[in-house]
Amino acid sequence: MESGYAIEAEHLTKVYGDFTAISDINIQVKNGDFMGLVGPNGAGKSTTLKAITGLLKPTSGTIRISGIDLKDHRHAMENVGCVIETPEPYPGFTPAEIMEYIGKIYGMDKREIAIRSRDVLESVKMWEWRNKSIGGFSKGMRQRIVLAQALLPNPEIIILDEPTSGLDPRGMVEMRRVLQNLKTKNRTLLISTHILSEVSELCGSVTMIRDGRVIASGDVSTLIHSRGYSGSTLTVNTVVPISAEVLNNLSGMQGVGGAERKGECTVVITFNGTPEQQIAVTKALFDSGAGVLSINETGATLESMYMELTKEGSS
Secondary structure, three states, rough: OOOOOEEEEEEEEEEOOOOEEEEEEEEEEOOEEEEEEEEEOOOOOHHHHHHHOOOOOEEEEEEEEEEEEEEOOOHHOEEEEOOOOOOOOOOOOOOOHHHHHHHHHHOOOOOHHHHHHHHHHHHHHOOOHHOHHHHHHOHHHHHHHHHHHHHHHOEEEEEEEEOOOOOOOHHHHHHHHHHHHHHOOOOOEEEOOOOHHHHHHHHOOOEEOOEEEEEEEEOOOOOOOHOOOOOEEEEEEEEOOOOOOHHHHHHHHOOEEEEEEOOOEEEEEOOOOOOHHHHHHHHHHHHHOEEEEEEEOOHHHHHHHHHHHOHHHHH
8 A cells, every 4th residue: 555545536437428426526544544425415426435445437537446557357356345325135045144255255265254243243333133033123234234244344344325324323322432442443444324313423624515516525624623613512411400609710711612501411611722722621620619520522614514515506
């Protein structure tokens, strides 16, 4: 991987007759990075991922996986696990049978299949269902099995098309934990999603597309600040209400844009300061005597940038 990039797509264009699905798309995903591919419905996310994985041939452009031209598809994709548009697993199989089938396709021996099957099925919370027919599973359960298939050969690069779509809240949290765990193993992830909180939580970089074109791409925090967006939102939940005096003091602290009560025991703080100033705010909250239950920092700035760049008429 001499280039330092796990995935490189240059000037990708796909034309269907008079319709241009994607136009001059450029994406570079560094080794070990997690990149989010975001955009409205019909923006061209799935078309882009299909081109990158070789499921469709672009009208023009170049794709390299680990420095290998995708024209050498077998060699380029040998360390890639992908799920595009959530394909359905065979309903007559059990998860254990699916894992064995996929493992044989990858040339894995029986012992390796058994070890990896348990690892991936446990990671997606499906081990206890390993001998049950997939035909009786919910959509979310089937989706976990598909992800397990992609992770079975322990790939270095994972490409996923909206992996949390159709999952209930618990399923979404568990899926994100699976993906977070991949970071500890120095894996590379390219994920398309509509859920910006996933990008904020999982990804170090983002590529936004609209109408088949890239409108922003780069490191998440650098991109936000370079376009004039800054700050974050801290939602604080306490055991007892924070007093008016403490609330007023918080509002006057360095880095705090405002502190507003949103419920009897909930305060929302807009913050645009340094890490040191945020530590001071956090200390003030814990010293308030209100009993802090949780402080949740949200990526409202990424959402603001997304909404601005994808609205009608923006350039």
